[in-house]
Amino acid sequence: MSDTQRKRLKSAWPVVRVMLGLGLLAGVFALPALLAPDTAAPAIKLPIEALWAVVALGLARPRAVFETIRGVVAVWALLVGVLCAADVGVRTAFARVFDPVRDLGLVADGWRMLSGTLGVWPAASLLAGVLIAALAWLCAMLWGLGGIARLGHARTRFTLSIAGLGALCLVIAALPGARDLAPGFRSSASGYISARVAGIETALADRRAFERALPRDALAGIPADALLSRLAGVRVMVVFVESYGRSALDDPRYQDSTRKRLQRIEASLRAAGLSARSGWLDSPVVGGQSWLAHATLLSGLWVDNQNRYDRLIDSDRASLNRLFKHAGWSTVAAMPAITLAWPEAAWFGYDQVLAAADLGYRGEAFNWVTMPDQYTLSATERLTAAMPAPLMIETALISSHAPWTPIPEMVPWEAVGDGTIFTPQARRGDPPEVVWRDAERVRTQYRGAIDYSLAAVGSFMARHGDNTLFIVLGDHQPAPLITGAQASQAVPIHFVADDPELLSNLRSWPLTAGLIPGPHAPVVPMDEFRADFVRAMSAPLPEMPAND
Numbered sequence: 001m002s003d004t005q006r007k008r009l010k011s012a013w014p015v016v017r018v019m020l021g022l023g024l025l026a027g028v029f030a031l032p033a034l035l036a037p038d039t040a041a042p043a044i045k046l047p048i049e050a051l052w053a054v055v056a057l058g059l060a061r062p063r064a065v066f067e068t069i070r071g072v073v074a075v076w077a078l079l080v081g082v083l084c085a086a087d088v089g090v091r092t093a094f095a096r097v098f099d100p101v102r103d104l105g106l107v108a109d110g111w112r113m114l115s116g117t118l119g120v121w122p123a124a125s126l127l128a129g130v131l132i133a134a135l136a137w138l139c140a141m142l143w144g145l146g147g148i149a150r151l152g153h154a155r156t157r158f159t160l161s162i163a164g165l166g167a168l169c170l171v172i173a174a175l176p177g178a179r180d181l182a183p184g185f186r187s188s189a190s191g192y193i194s195a196r197v198a199g200i201e202t203a204l205a206d207r208r209a210f211e212r213a214l215p216r217d218a219l220a221g222i223p224a225d226a227l228l229s230r231l232a233g234v235r236v237m238v239v240f241v242e243s244y245g246r247s248a249l250d251d252p253r254y255q256d257s258t259r260k261r262l263q264r265i266e267a268s269l270r271a272a273g274l275s276a277r278s279g280w281l282d283s284p285v286v287g288g289q290s291w292l293a294h295a296t297l298l299s300g301l302w303v304d305n306q307n308r309y310d311r312l313i314d315s316d317r318a319s320l321n322r323l324f325k326h327a328g329w330s331t332v333a334a335m336p337a338i339t340l341a342w343p344e345a346a347w348f349g350y351d352q353v354l355a356a357a358d359l360g361y362r363g364e365a366f367n368w369v370t371m372p373d374q375y376t377l378s379a380t381e382r383l384t385a386a387m388p389a390p391l392m393i394e395t396a397l398i399s400s401h402a403p404w405t406p407i408p409e410m411v412p413w414e415a416v417g418d419g420t421i422f423t424p425q426a427r428r429g430d431p432p433e434v435v436w437r438d439a440e441r442v443r444t445q446y447r448g449a450i451d452y453s454l455a456a457v458g459s460f461m462a463r464h465g466d467n468t469l470f471i472v473l474g475d476h477q478p479a480p481l482i483t484g485a486q487a488s489q490a491v492p493i494h495f496v497a498d499d500p501e502l503l504s505n506l507r508s509w510p511l512t513a514g515l516i517p518g519p520h521a522p523v524v525p526m527d528e529f530r531a532d533f534v535r536a537m538s539a540p541l542p543e544m545p546a547n548d
Contacts, residue, residue, distance in 0.1 A: 021144020024137060025073065028081045063149065070145055078138060085130075099203060099305065122433050203307065210308050213301060214315045219323065219534050226539035227327040230505055233390050234497075235468040236324065240294060240396040241453050243446070245477030246280065246490040249516065254447045261451050262515040265458030269515075272462040275500050277511040280490045280523040287479035290396065291344075293491075293526065294475065298348065298394075300530035313347045320530050322349035324392035332387065334359065334380040334395035336370050350394075354383055363419035364426040366399070371419060372408035373399040373456040378416040381464060396475070400453040403432035404445035407452055413463065439481060446482050461496050470496040490523045505536045 086098035248258045269276055284304035285292045295303040295312055298320040303309050321331045331350045335342070338355040345353050359379040361371040380395055399408055406429035411421055435441055461470050474491030477483050494515055497503050509532065512518040524532075 017144050017147030019144075021141050021147065024141040024144060025077055028077045028084075028137075028141075066149055070142065073145065074138060074142055077141065081134065081137075203305075206305075207307050207311065210301070210311055214311070214317050217300070217317060219300070219531060220318070222534070222538060224326055224328075227323060228329075228534065228537050229327075229539045230502070230537045231390075231469065233467070234499075234502065235390055236329070236392045237468060237470050238297075238320075238392075238394045239457055239470065239472045240290065240394075240475045241450075241457065241472060242290065242396070242398050242401040242475060243478040243482075244400060244450060244453065244474030244491060245283075245286075245483065245487070246474075246492065247477055247483040247487050248447075248450050248474075249492060250519070251483065251487075253443055254450070257447050257451050258454070259516060261454050261458070265454065265462075266515045268458060268462045269465070269496060272465055272498075274461065274465045274496055274498050275503055275513075276494055276496045276515050277503050277506060277509075277513060278492060278494045278515050278517040279509060279511040279521055280517050281473060281493050281526045281529060282523045283474070283476040283489050283491050283526055285476045286487075286489055287476065290475040294394075294396065296526045297473075297529050300527055302525070302527045313344050315347075319348045320534070321392060321394060323534060325349050325351070329390050329392040330388045332380075332384050332391060332393045334376060334383075334393065336361075336376045337396060337398045337401075339370065348394075352384075352387070354380065359383070361419040363422040366406055366408060366422075366426050367403055367432055369398050369401055371398075372422050372425075373397040373453050374408065374410060374413075374460075375416055375419045375422065377456060377460040378413060379419075381460075397453055397457070399456070400446075400449040402446075402479070403436065404442065404449040405429055405432055405435045407445065407448045409452070410455055410459065413459070443482055446478060465496065465498050467498065469502060470494070472496065488523070491526075492517055493529075508532075508536065 083098065248254045249262075266276060281297075283293050284296050284302055289306075292303045292305070292309055295301075295309055299312055299317055300320075301308070301312065301317070303312060318326070321333075325331050330352075331348075332352045332354065333345065333348065333350045334354045336356050336359060338353075339357070342353065342355065356370045359371065359376060360383075361375055361379070363371065363375070366372065376395060376397060380393060384391055384393060406425060406427075408422060408425050415421055435445055457472055461468075461472075471493070473493035476491060477487055477489055480487070495503055495506060495511070510518075510522040510524065512521055
């Protein structure tokens, strides 16, 4: 290589370095458009923010000003990157965007889910890899942009050319119809951050609106002797089936299995003298945060975020459980997923909480799932047998919770015992980190898990349906990986009882006879259940205003 070539290479190197920094900066500013869930969002192929960042750095003097601007650009880009990563995670799990005010508490929940699905060390390795990659990107970008200070006389020409290109982009973006003619020149990274900042005020306004709704309870004035009087002496059992959404009945990948299972259950219920009615509810969540759906059903308020849940738990609003308690029922919660302290239980008003340790399971856990649903139901029946009647029991089953491996199998009810019979089942099959490498296999596992949970509930109802009203429903749809991004948020709800007259009280509801809801039946918001159910099951009441 000649001296002339070396000099040319040396003079060109700062430009190459700057282009590297600009490319990395442009890449992160392009993320909001690349990750946009719909085509209506502005797209970016040449982000204007990256161009003007280089312009500002090119004009900055002295060096201290240059370094300050470079730091601001890095922080801005890092903020965009972090929010985009959070959006990817939340959208994948819950089919919505990340909310910086309401979703900070999801970090711990996300780690528990990730480590429970992949294992602690694989999950830690994955997170470490992501952090190392992000740090490497940040360092490379800062180093690249730092090359602007070394451009010398070429610095002015480079800056002017970038400024001219940026000005051209702005002109094109301002033209009528530019969204269709030149979507690549439209900037959305700044708007992305602005929308998140505006979302903070939206979240605060939502909190204020929820606080105003909390004391407005149309059921508060029902006399105790009329409250739920049509259920006098009847045991009521509310059963949440994890991730049991409408897709399990309507999606071609799952509907044959689920519908055949429901038909078999329906036949067994008829043989046992039980009747069923079914419909659809609209859940406030997708993919997880089951407690928000539980709170929505039981409070009669739309609880779709953690802020609303926390405010509800601190309020005096009566849960459906408390209404049963006021009407003379003993109230029990059987919660196999509760493994830590659960102070929120005080708001629900249970007389007794049967957490995972209280249910007495001695078998091995099914990964994150502490015990199979058949055991939960068997233990709940055994442990509540001596409680004063009538009983209102709420349980949240978890065998159909991700990672859906291994899937339990039904055993004779007489053999359930302390659960050790399930240990061989818990030890078989591939671990989650193997199953989750193949999306199609994950869907197959989900189908099997839902089938098992329904089989357990159906068999239990046929055995223990005397003088009982069962309310069986899904808490939410599973994650978009299972349903697809455009799936509804509806979940099935089933009412099962041995007294047809009891179910006839629900005649004003859009319910279908049997266990398969009508495909065109209206979807009722889940927060309307509490008021509609209490009015239907209480003595004739004066007309009351709908809940705000």
